[in-house]
Amino acid sequence: MSVAPVKTITYREAMREAIREALLADERVFLMGEDVGAYGGCFGVSKGLLDEFGPERIRDTPLSESAFVGAGIGAALGGMRPIVEVMTVNFCLLALDQIMNNAATITHMSGGQFAIPLVIRMTTGAGRQVAAQHSHSLEGWLAHIPGLKLLAPATLADARGMLAPALADPNPVLMFEHGSLYNLEGELASDAGAVDIERAAIRRPGDDVTLIAYGGTLATALSAADQLATGGIEAEVLDLRVLRPLDDRAIVESVVRTHRAVVVDEGWRSGSLAAEVSARIMEQAFYELDAPVARVCSAEVPMPYPRHLEQGALPQPGQVVDEVRRMIGVPADE
């Protein structure tokens, strides 16, 4: 069996390759959003695509989130396969009427008459000192809504492979790209393609505790796992990947193996995805637990600008390590 050669690629480039491939594969696919064309994408994801595909398919929009997100829904109803880029999850609040009242409801409210094959991509998360209106992780809010599917690609393979199945899905799919990931660089098979968009994935196996993370906190959990390993604690790191519908089976199976869980979530603790995951573990695996589920979330403050305060607000590997040691009964100073 021959193995495809690997290449070095960034998360940003992997996402661009995925969009380019989708545009080449299906003439119904087009990309629209603020500065996706001439600017090359606020985060550089769509750089070069305007030259290659032209302004009909790489559409710069006015700063009208509600209109262009809603237009994406309408275009999907009209037979297209739109990719709508919203600069950040904070800005998607300006389109929340369309996402909630139309994208999420029309299929059910119409008795199943209409499919909405739409992908909405947006950046999420903090870490770049862009303060309290560009840094939040609101995917937990959106994960509250039936009718939507939510993806959080945290690896190069997922950045490269989640878009195609998301576009093939007849439902609105929201993709959350953590801002800290765009420069992530690594090796990816040159023939990497579509990945599953239903299952969570174990990124590091371990028997002592399950660290549940997604998007920007995957690196936090992996870093914590490395630190724990030096002390002889083997953490399993589960990447949720799909935030709605959650892969309960993967979560429960891991907890059944490790009997302990820490959820690492950049959202605020109250009413968070971490709260949802924790509740599901309680409901479905309570008697498997050796300790209460712990959560490491962002501090419940609007994200501050100075680096030390921002880092102080965000989940840190050290906090995860401390939680694990506390629940296993290892003294923190050991």
Add this chain to the structure above:
Amino acid sequence: MSTTAGKPTAGIDREHGLELLRQMLRVRRFEEKCVELYSATKIRGFMHLYIGEEAVAVGAMQALTPEDAIVATYREHGHALVRGVSAGSIMAEMYGKVEGCARGRGGSMHLFDAASRFYGGNAIVGGGLPLAVGLALADKLQGRRRVTACFFGDGAVAEGEFHECMNLAALWSLPVLFLCENNRYAMGTAIERYESETDLALKAASYEMTAWSADGMDVLAVEEAARRAAGEVRDGGRPCFLELRTYRFRAHSMYDPDLYRTKEEIERWKEHDPIPALTARLQAAGLVTDTDVEQLEQAIAEEIEDAIAFAEEGTLEPVEELERFVYFEGAAP
């Protein structure tokens, strides 16, 4: 507003005149029956009546083809009926029955029908406009010469989505026919109390879009304006805005005690009721007789009785199916 009874009926023939009258009467009688059924608790939830405004939907629909798309508001019984969604499936929808045009899932405010390209029934004021822009964008990108007709009320003009969509449709030259049903009230707030500029066509025109107003109590005037506007959209491949000045004779919804306007105002507008106005014109022109009107009424009464029987005999969706269609079943078309 002006009285239409004395106006000429140039160019209209008997057949078309009767059809316009029939459609307006269908909507009127259907909704009058809905009021009875609401009082009898057969219909529940919010219900918004179009009574008084029938000339707008009936006139505007004359300009559309079966390939065109329609996006409407929560006051859309008339639009669905005139578009060809059957009275039975609309009534069954309001009964919450599986035989309804949205499986009973939507009710009065959310009528949907894929077969006639009827995209709701949108109950967020202004929320349908982005959908219409997107449907038109899909047509443009796929090279189809179709019109997306987007109905909305005057209240929507104060929403941000209105302005975003006017701009986007004009900027991208999208084939949307914006049909503003100006009934002078955003629920209970009179237009003078919520708009800095009450000439809504003037507002739309500021987006570099052809826009004008027509008498929404005169079905022939609405039809003429809609045909011209739809032609501009279809042939010119660009949006057009029509403000149709109309009035609702009934309260905003079944919950509305209608305290914000005077009985005298309502009575004054009722003098311009589009149905007797058209009847008088057609009769004055010798195109229609009393017998014709009686026959229309008879046929409509039978259609509505059949619709009610259909709804009564309909089935309630099993609760086990509650979660069906949260996600679409099968592949997208």
